[in-house]
Amino acid sequence: MLRGMSENYKQYAQKQAESRAARLASGPLRHQLDELLQFVRKCETAWPG
Numbered sequence: 001m002l003r004g005m006s007e008n009y010k011q012y013a014q015k016q017a018e019s020r021a022a023r024l025a026s027g028p029l030r031h032q033l034d035e036l037l038q039f040v041r042k043c044e045t046a047w048p049g
Helices: 007-046
Strands: none
Touching: none
16 A cells, blocks of 8 residues: 555554554543533532532
8 A cells, every 4th residue: 555655654554543543532521521521610600609
């Protein structure tokens, strides 16, 4: 697939693939964290004090 391309381009393509994979892997966890923090804030506003 990358035959005939420079070594720099091969490294760039590999880093881009790793970056995409990392974003996809962290996306659902980020969403869960946002939901959890939203729930905590809701609870904090409901408590007297």
